[in-house]
Amino acid sequence: MTRVIAVANQKGGVAKTTTVHSLGCALSELGRNVLLVDLDPQACLTYSLGVDPDELEISIHDMFVRRVSAGEVRIKVPGVDRLELLPATIDLAGSEVQLLTRTGREHALSSALAEILAEYNYVLIDCPPSLGVLTINGLTAASEVLIPLQCEALSHRGVGQLLETIGDVRAFSNPNLEVRGVIATMYDDRTRHARSILESVQDRYGLKVLDPPVRKSIRFAEAPQLGKSILNHARSSQGAQAYRQLAKTIDVDGSAVEFGG
Numbered sequence: 142m143t144r145v146i147a148v149a150n151q152k153g154g155v156a157k158t159t160t161v162h163s164l165g166c167a168l169s170e171l172g173r174n175v176l177l178v179d180l181d182p183q184a185c186l187t188y189s190l191g192v193d194p195d196e197l198e199i200s201i202h203d204m205f206v207r208r209v210s211a212g213e214v215r216i217k218v219p220g221v222d223r224l225e226l227l228p229a230t231i232d233l234a235g236s237e238v239q240l241l242t243r244t245g246r247e248h249a250l251s252s253a254l255a256e257i258l259a260e261y262n263y264v265l266i267d268c269p270p271s272l273g274v275l276t277i278n279g280l281t282a283a284s285e286v287l288i289p290l291q292c293e294a295l296s297h298r299g300v301g302q303l304l305e306t307i308g309d310v311r312a313f314s315n316p317n318l319e320v321r322g323v324i325a326t327m328y329d330d331r332t333r334h335a336r337s338i339l340e341s342v343q344d345r346y347g348l349k350v351l352d353p354p355v356r357k358s359i360r361f362a363e364a365p366q367l368g369k370s371i372l373n374h375a376r377s378s379q380g381a382q383a384y385r386q387l388a389k390t391i392d393v394d395g396s397a398v399e400f401g402g
């Protein structure tokens with residue numbers, strides 16, 4: 142069975158895109174076939190994989206609006222084996238508007254993925270920083286959700302709202318959706334503060350925090366403009382090791398926890 146994992150948090154800058162990119166590379170290193178889906182009109186994932194969105198003839202927008210098949214839209218990620226991409230361009234901002242007027246709009250991504258799904262062990266979906274129709278499409282297509290959380294003050298404030306949206310998706314479009322857990326990003330364990338935020342998220346929402354946390358490191362900021370992941374840019378850095386370890390945790394762990402509500 143293909144595992145389809147949506148990486149979601151409506152807060153921007155919490156490392157959704159970095160997590161999708163790094164986990165995708167780490168899972169491909171483990172020999173898995175991986176498809177990445179860029180659902181953000183800002184196309185940061187596409188760009189950071191070394192693909193120039195401005196030079197693409199077709200993108201996921203054409204899949205949603207012109208019903209071009211996913212097989213035609215996907216491309217190979219340059220320089221990484223077993224890694225493919227459904228790329229985004231700014232056009233995706235327009236699909237959001239067009240999708241809104243369509244019946245069954247939540248299912249646009251999941252229907253489009255159906256014909257190619259069996260070719261992959263994993264599909265990782267990079268959601269935009271909102272809880273709009275694109276994120277709902279990501280959650281509807283997914284079997285599980287990962288929530289990256291930056292460990293700083295107030296970072297938990299959006300979590301309740303995200304879990305409500307996940308609850309709605311379960312009720313209306315995807316009853317099998319499971320919450321795999323939280324990935325702690327930009328973690329600074331020199332502060333007691335970071336630890337207490339993670340504990341409070343665990344206690345308050347009953348969410349599992351996956352091991353290990355990803356520490357804050359300047360190496361992450363350098364990688365995207367080189368079109369590389371942290372795994373290729375700084376192979377043996379702590380950040381690269383953390384994402385490799387997380388990929389193993391996810392790869393062996395088929396079970397999820399339930400959140401209360």
Ligand SMILES: Nc1ncnc2c1ncn2[C@@H]1O[C@H](COP(=O)(O)OP(=O)(O)O)[C@@H](O)[C@H]1O
Binds near residue numbers: 154159185327328380
């Ligand atoms: N562990 C980390 N340490 C330091 N910077 C990070 C880390 N993870 C991601 N970043 C940086 O934080 C910024 C936001 O990350 P990004 O993945 O684009 O977040 P999102 O997709 O949630 O908006 C980027 O500049 C990225 O390089």
Ligand SMILES: [Mg+2]
Binds near residue numbers: 158159186
């Ligand atoms: Mg992003």
